[in-house]
Amino acid sequence: MITVKFQRLPGFDPEIPLPDYATAGAAGADIRANLPAEDRASGLTLAPLARLLVPTGLACAIPAGFEMQIRARSGLALRHGITLPNAPATIDSDYRGPIGVILLNLGDAPFVIEHGARIAQIVIAPIAQARFTLTETLDETDRGAGGFGSTGTA
Numbered sequence: 001m002i003t004v005k006f007q008r009l010p011g012f013d014p015e016i017p018l019p020d021y022a023t024a025g026a027a028g029a030d031i032r033a034n035l036p037a038e039d040r041a042s043g044l045t046l047a048p049l050a051r052l053l054v055p056t057g058l059a060c061a062i063p064a065g066f067e068m069q070i071r072a073r074s075g076l077a078l079r080h081g082i083t084l085p086n087a088p089a090t091i092d093s094d095y096r097g098p099i100g101v102i103l104l105n106l107g108d109a110p111f112v113i114e115h116g117a118r119i120a121q122i123v124i125a126p127i128a129q130a131r132f133t134l135t136e137t138l139d140e141t142d143r144g145a146g147g148f149g150s151t152g153t154a
Contacts, residue, residue, distance in 0.1 A: 004068070004124060005061040009098055011036065012057025016116050028071060028121030031056055031101065033113050040115040046105040051085055053100040054119055062093040062124070069123040070101055076119070081107025084120065093127075 006018050012034045019029040034057030035044065046052050062068050068091035076082035085104045101120045105111050113119060143150070 002063050002066065002124065004063070007059045007061075009057050009059060012055070013037075013040070013115070016057060018058070019122050028123045030073070030118040031058075031070070031099070031120050031122050033101075033115060033117050033119045034058070035113075035115040043112040043114045043117075046082070046103060046111045046113060048081075048105050048108055048110065051102055051104040052113070053102050054113055056099045056101065056119075058099050059096055060091070060099060061096065062091060064093050065126060066093055066124055067091065067127045069125055070099075071121045071123060073118060073121055080109075080111050081105060082111055088123070 008014055016032050016034045019031045021029045033044075033054050035055065044052060044054065060068070069088040070084065070091065071088045072083045083104050083106055085102055089102065091099060103113065103119060
């Protein structure tokens with residue numbers, strides 16, 4: 001178990017909970033919208049095919065060697081067509097700015113993002129950095145250069 005430290009940003013609602021796991025076996029913790037005071041009563045309306053950066057009112061410190069992935073919530077995707085255009089989004093361990101979630105409405109109706117609503121999930125994952133080199137040849141594999149459906153349709 002690692003610790004991710006969060007900081008509440010000034011001007012945001014301190015009553016909105018930190019990200020939390022809905023069940024003991026959950027891989028992702030729900031993160032919530034924390035709207036500016038002027039938007040809290042009405043929420044933010046996301047029109048069909050529009051995208052919006054939704055504030056969480058949080059910044060964080062992720063331990064070196066890890067990233068925070070932001071992923072769509074399956075219920076919002078199924079019922080309303082709400083997804084993330086850059087899924088999964090990555091928050092790097094050296095970033096200390098505000099965490100915002102880019103939501104995209106692929107549904108056919110406007111969707112209201114309410115203050116305090118669970119808008120996405122965060123997953124903390126280990127990362128490995130690579131050394132990139134140039135070579136004249138690559139090793140052979142059974143698959144070779146086959147891509148985009150080359151392994152079959154079933």
